[in-house]
Amino acid sequence: MAVKNYQATISEVEKAAHATYRVRFALPEGETIEFQPGQFMTIKVSDSARRSYSIASAPENNTYLETFADTVAGGPGSQFFAHAEVGGKAEFLAPLGRFVYRSTDRPAYFFATGTGLTPFLSMVRFALDTEKTTRKLHLLFGLRHEGDIFAEDILKAYAEKYSNFSYEICLSRPDAGWTGFTGRVTARIPDIAETDIDLYICGSQKMINDVESAFLAKGVPEAQIYYEQFY
Ligand SMILES: Cc1cc2nc3c(=O)[nH]c(=O)nc-3n(C[C@H](O)[C@H](O)[C@H](O)COP(=O)(O)OP(=O)(O)OC[C@H]3O[C@@H](n4cnc5c(N)ncnc54)[C@H](O)[C@@H]3O)c2cc1C
Incomplete structure (x- = not known):
């Protein structure tokens, strides 16, 4: 699974709780992404800052990535999500991380x-x-x-x-x-x-x-x- 920089478009924004947003990033037409459940992306949240956000969507849905972002910390990541709008552009690097689901028979x-x-x-x-x-x-x-x-x-x-x-x-x-x-x-x-x-x-x-x-x-x-x- 190659780590790549993606230029995406925000296709859905939902206020999911009092300070939490569900945001969907749609990949450009024709592009897909392969990732493992549990991985994350680093989003360019301002000219000088990147923040990590885990992927909530299933790998099966490979034309977009969705995350839930908490805005309580109030830093650049929070600002990015608090002002996210459908149609807005976003740049991120993905897929990253080793915190992935392991298929076993154990509970x-x-x-x-x-x-x-x-x-x-x-x-x-x-x-x-x-x-x-x-x-x-x-x-x-x-x-x-x-x-x-x-x-x-x-x-x-x-x-x-x-x-x-x-x-x-x-x-x-x-x-x-x-x-x-x-x-x-x-x-x-x-x-x-x-x-x-x-x-x-x-x-x-x-x-x-x-x-x-x-x-x-x-x-x-x-x-x-x-x-x-x-x-
Ligand atoms: C691998 C990885 C995956 C992540 N995935 C997600 C995700 O899916 N959703 C998500 O909301 N965040 C996620 N985070 C956290 C996210 O990257 C940011 O740290 C967070 O959104 C705050 O960014 P900020 O720029 O607003 O605040 P910053 O300026 O980065 O932080 C300001 C201060 O707030 C503290 N802080 C950060 N988050 C919280 C919090 N939730 N509650 C209280 N204090 C906090 C920091 O330690 C710091 O002291 C992830 C972090 C990592 C490392």
Whole structure:
């Protein structure tokens, strides 16, 4: 899979949560891209800055790349996405990274905080729709408030269609009335008894460290733990 610079056109922009945008980058007519689920692109977000964004779309859809971008940090990457408009131009280098889905028969657990969910959307789409895996896939998605939740429509549709896929949204600071799980994703770790699993972790450094060390202590082999740090 050759890494290449692409000149794309923004073909879809959706405000997916209070500070998160789903943006689709369409490749020029006739061009396609090959990538592995979990990989990312580095987008030229200003004249002097590039930022990395994971690919949420499935490799099967090879005429565009889609991502979910959090704009809370407020830097040039956030500015780029907060002002993204359909028809706008974008330059990116892709595909990059080694945080990719591994096809095995072991149960797979995915731990995401915030837009750390992004690469997992590509992995889940690939594993279920393309590979038609029957392995168990369970995803824990951590956010602060209900207004931060994005892509739940996608997760819900997969959970309804495939009995081997399940997910749970964990809110650390929900408003009154939230009936789902209250707490960080790490609070769910004691409930997971299996140790011969593949573990994928994506998001903040602290969450990655906490999840990885908890599963290493349980006896999950280090070689079966994969992570990507966003910040
Ligand atoms: C491989 C890789 C893939 C990535 N994929 C995605 C993705 O799919 N979606 C996405 O939204 N981001 C993703 N990121 C993070 C992204 O590249 C930017 O770091 C982020 O969008 C902030 O960029 P910025 O220019 O707005 O802020 P910067 O000027 O780069 O950062 C300002 C400060 O905010 C901190 N910060 C960065 N992100 C956050 C955050 N979410 N919450 C709180 N503090 C933060 C930084 O550590 C820094 O101190 C990825 C990062 C990497 C390394």
